[in-house]
Amino acid sequence: MKQETDKYQFPQLEIYKESLELAHLKRKTIIFNSFVFVLAGIVLYYLLQLDAGLDTIISTMIMFVVLLVINLAFYSYDQDHYNNLKIVMYISTLGVYIIAISLIFRFPTPSMFTALFLTYAITSIYQDYKAMILSNSALFIAGSLLIVRFPTIFEIVGTSDSQTFFILVFLIVFVILLSLSSYILIKRKTFFYNQLAQIKESEIRNIELLLEIEKIKTGKHLDSEKYYESLKIFSKELSKKIGIENVFDRKIELLKDIKTLDIADVLIKYTEYTLDEINEIRYMELEVQKKMSMIGIKASKSYGIEVSRKEIFSESQFKSFRHFGDANYVKIVSFVVFYTLLKLDKPYLLELEESKVKDILLNSEYFYRVDREIINIYLDNNEVFDTIVKDHMKGVR
């Protein structure tokens, strides 16, 4: 069975994840450039100490300056900032390798060869898949070509032993280890962005679920008329108190109309407002829009929440049916209860078809919330599961 783990991702996540990443990308671009700046200073000092000659000093420094200027230009250009910073990230990754390789050719010694490792360290600040592939490839290709094509770089004073083969083997092992390490780290980092974006969306959906269940329980819905009437009296008294004309009434009228009129009619009736202003006012509308109810619910529940240091990065925060250290029986029973509940009608969610349950459990994050062996038993025998539930639960709920 082929898995599509993104199949049940909330569709709203991608854009929000991008905004989260952008904030960190800006920061990383600044840090990367600080490293390059310091490196340029060290290289300049090194070249001066070695009396490398004006041509070498100027050409090397020009490379650093060009790299820094490109970064500055892309960073300053505000439009499509996210993609701009991504492009400059790839340019910079290759750029520092070019500088390092040119230094190795200028000073063909084993000690200078290790500059490739330092370059790798600097580029790894980005923690990005494509930058990682570029960096690892550059390290591997540049490193192995230098070893194979220019073995004189590695000739050591006082020894005639050929090390080329072993240096190459060590480099290969080193690059594979680095690639695996970066791959896992970047995956985890991306997962964090995903989790944070997901919980924001999950919050909205949980509030909607709460509103839905509340409505089933109370049978009532929010009385917007009552709100608008109170607002009218309040704003009249407020205007009187602060000694200004009542500028609120027209907006309150608009709020009432937004519920019934479509946007074109609203624009005709309220010519003093632009579309952007009306769209903003729309957030305050209470019956069709849920924004203010959501803020109200969140505001009424968000106080008194404290997070201790112990809870950060604690595994217990991840809700699942496969907690480390739990007995197998517990993992089995908990999953079975969950599965059976999905197959029953609930006030907030009707019984799910077996094909739907299986599809979600296979193609969503829920696959990873169940013990691997148990979920595989289910996936291989889901029809048996379905039959058992149907046989026993006939007529219940």
Add this chain to the structure above:
Amino acid sequence: MKMIINRILNSEFLTFNEVLRLKVAIVTIFLFIFVFLSIPLSSFNNFTLDINIFVPLGFSLLLIFTLLLMLFNLNRWAMHFSIYTIIGLTIYYVGGSNLFYGYILFFVTLTVIIFYQDIITYLLYGGAITVYGVIYIVQKGQSIVGVNSSGPEVSSLTYQIILIGFYVVFLIQFIISDNIYEKMNNEWVRMNKVLEKYQDFSLEYLKEITEEQGKELLYKDVKFQQTISELSIFINEFFEEKGENIAEFVEFYFFLHDQNIEEIIEDKNVSVMTRKYAKEFRKYLMDDRSELVSILFNFSTLFKGDSGYDEKRYEYSLDKLFTNKIDKLLSLAILYKYLKTEITQYDKWGKIERILTHEEVTELFVSKEFREFISFEQVNFYLDNQELFEKYL
């Protein structure tokens, strides 16, 4: 091997402990390669034959010990032992041969330590190996000076600067990443707790609905209990010959629903195993806002809230939602009225029947946590005019 590759591909879904285990497994594979390579490379060594035989043998035993630690789920210990092995290998390589490939191992060792992503481990072991590397260069650097080098001093300085640079760059990265992820995780844990509060209320409403309808609670339903028992036995048959052994644990699970579970867990007269199972099952009870209930609610949200994305979808600050001053003021008044007239709180009997009083709303408005919703200016405006808020809203 296939399992390791699968785990790497899906590593983001693993728990911290599982990721650590995976990392130790990967490092151990690489360490075996380095130990294996030490056999042909021993011809370059200055050591005697017995050292060249016994040291790699010793490393192999150390790696087997690391694997044993992993087998017993002592992954943190296994991590430490894998680091000791790579440090030992580095010392063995650079101590025996004075050749350049040995020097590369300093970077490999630092990479292995970085791989574990533990700042203290990096500071301690990474710092130690870097210091050792610098000492090695100072004392024996002349043995790896290239023929094209301008001299041993320049060569030594280059080696030192690059090794220290490598260590420092990753250290700075650690500090920055730790900071970013700690903030993100803090926010995530806090949001999780807010979500649990919503789910507490949802569950309470559901209990009240069931009560009002006079229905039997699902976990008391015999047919439901039989279903759970039969499904559990079916799964358990894949693990044990006597699948029905699980039946009494299913019974115990349902029994726990009507009990004061905290008392059972704390009761020293109850057997250790019973308390252990009670503690583990507590996470999955149906009558409490347990993990099971949270997962179920979250699962249900897959079928809710499919309105599209707009840039203010996750914005709850009235100050950021609205640019116009009148809108900011009107929204503040709406929020006040919502909190003061809608039922959002538990009463003293644990039912959702209570609204917030004016004093409670004021307390909320001035609290630090409320800056997420309203700005200082809005609070000041509210405080200056709170008698109007109280009287007319």
